[in-house]
Amino acid sequence: MFESAEIEHDIDKTTFEERLPQLRTDILNAQFELLEAKSFPVVLVFGGMEGTGVIDSLTNAYTVLDARHVIASAFDKPTQEESERPRMWRYWRELPSRGEMGVYVGAWYSAPLTGRILGKSRAAEFEQELENIKRFESMLAAEGALIVKFWLHISKDEQKKRLGKLAKRARTSWRVEESPWGGSKRYKQVKLAAEHMMKVTGTDSAPWITVNAANRYYRGLSIATTILNAINARLAQTGHEAPVSAPVSIPAINSQTVLTALDLSRQLEKEDYKKQLARQQDRLNQLLSKKKFKKRSLVLVFEGNDAAGKGGAIRRIIQYMDPRRYRVNQFAAPTDEERGHPYLWRFWRRLPRQGDVAIFDRSWYGRVLVERVENFCSEADWRRAYGEINDFESDMSDAGAIVIKFWLTIDKDEQERRFKAREETGYKRYKITDEDWRNREKWDEYASAVCDMVDLTSTSNAPWTLVEANDKYHARVKVLKTICERLEESL
Numbered sequence: 001m002f003e004s005a006e007i008e009h010d011i012d013k014t015t016f017e018e019r020l021p022q023l024r025t026d027i028l029n030a031q032f033e034l035l036e037a038k039s040f041p042v043v044l045v046f047g048g049m050e051g052t053g054v055i056d057s058l059t060n061a062y063t064v065l066d067a068r069h070v071i072a073s074a075f076d077k078p079t080q081e082e083s084e085r086p087r088m089w090r091y092w093r094e095l096p097s098r099g100e101m102g103v104y105v106g107a108w109y110s111a112p113l114t115g116r117i118l119g120k121s122r123a124a125e126f127e128q129e130l131e132n133i134k135r136f137e138s139m140l141a142a143e144g145a146l147i148v149k150f151w152l153h154i155s156k157d158e159q160k161k162r163l164g165k166l167a168k169r170a171r172t173s174w175r176v177e178e179s180p181w182g183g184s185k186r187y188k189q190v191k192l193a194a195e196h197m198m199k200v201t202g203t204d205s206a207p208w209i210t211v212n213a214a215n216r217y218y219r220g221l222s223i224a225t226t227i228l229n230a231i232n233a234r235l236a237q238t239g240h241e242a243p244v245s246a247p248v249s250i251p252a253i254n255s256q257t258v259l260t261a262l263d264l265s266r267q268l269e270k271e272d273y274k275k276q277l278a279r280q281q282d283r284l285n286q287l288l289s290k291k292k293f294k295k296r297s298l299v300l301v302f303e304g305n306d307a308a309g310k311g312g313a314i315r316r317i318i319q320y321m322d323p324r325r326y327r328v329n330q331f332a333a334p335t336d337e338e339r340g341h342p343y344l345w346r347f348w349r350r351l352p353r354q355g356d357v358a359i360f361d362r363s364w365y366g367r368v369l370v371e372r373v374e375n376f377c378s379e380a381d382w383r384r385a386y387g388e389i390n391d392f393e394s395d396m397s398d399a400g401a402i403v404i405k406f407w408l409t410i411d412k413d414e415q416e417r418r419f420k421a422r423e424e425t426g427y428k429r430y431k432i433t434d435e436d437w438r439n440r441e442k443w444d445e446y447a448s449a450v451c452d453m454v455d456l457t458s459t460s461n462a463p464w465t466l467v468e469a470n471d472k473y474h475a476r477v478k479v480l481k482t483i484c485e486r487l488e489e490s491l
Helices: 013-037 054-063 089-093 107-117 123-142 156-168 173-177 183-201 216-235 270-288 291-295 310-318 364-368 379-398 412-424 426-431 434-457 472-490
Strands: 042-048 070-074 101-105 146-153 208-212 297-304 326-330 357-361 401-409 464-468
Touching: 013 216, 042 054, 042 107, 042 216, 054 070, 054 101, 054 146, 054 216, 107 123, 107 183, 123 146, 123 183, 146 216, 156 173, 156 183, 183 208, 183 379, 208 216, 270 310, 270 472, 297 310, 297 472, 310 326, 310 357, 310 401, 310 472, 364 379, 364 434, 379 401, 379 434, 401 434, 401 472, 412 434, 434 464, 464 472
Parallel strands: 042 101, 042 146, 070 101, 146 208, 297 357, 297 401, 326 357, 401 464
Antiparallel strands: none
């Protein structure tokens, strides 16, 4: 869930100051329109790793808003009065009215998250608290509230650097000394707990938006632009339409994404490829033959650009495998029977038994890719799907499945070259259709959907591996290496 949040963004002070005046004007106009309409409240929740500048973000938000109509709240240890009432009571008291904005640092997430990070609460207790929060936010959304939740993220190295600077300054050292989560010592625990929190409570009506906080100017522009777009989208709504939810990702501030960050020039020479391929195929078969694997299963998911080489990669995986122990699944448009069941039903039916391998050439991610881009389902359907998919994959992992997901990426020029080669090759001609050419017209829309998919569904139990596939040799070897490494870690 943090892939995009660890990509460097070079926004300098000059660029920030150039964009800020217009952004401030636009946000104030939206805020006053919100106040005049009094049709819904706005709930903004800020959380993040220590050292990400959560408080600074709150301060910056105030610089572009009319503070008279904003309620800002932070919640420390409950007072005696608060302790004598249900836990959520103090949050209820601070909710904004229609037309106003409520800004919360940590809010109802602070206590459960801190308890889990410090080991003071069990997994079951943490889970129950998150479910209670999810129901609370669902109720707010049903009452019309626009909920936007930001999680500010930085890498472990960046956190160490920042906390070190704070510790050296007399006026800021207390922030490190009184750190509730123990600074970078508990970085991994914080990341895992936050990931689970976001997975459970990130819903279509109250999604989490991960923000790269390494660059303060990028952080500020991202947060402000996201708030502006969310409010304007809801204000523009007319009639009896379902409320517009918060965006699922940061609006484009610059051209850097998890896809553009890939180095598509990576390649292998043919002889090197042959040696590495054989080595990794042997390695894979040995791992699948281990006694420990008989109590596990392997689920491989392949998505990617058209003609990116998914089929070629799959063929190299199964080349020397026992055909009785694997199944390659491919999915076209749903049948009438499949349409009569929940969306994930047809995928549930193809999950492997213990000791077996299931390979999905295209998968349940069609809901948030092609169905989203081509409007084959409603916006509510694909927004809801991120959470449903995470639950689905968690169920697999809890049952012992090792879930590995690949997105194969090629650039537009390479795709065109491969399309033309298919048209000119008799036995490959069936692979190219008019629809493939038509999809190229929506290249940017698909790229945006892919980035959202990676950010919202790449988890510790089912991570995405992005594969540079302009060179097929490199792609095939990377796929096999990744599978072997995950199996070695899991067995």
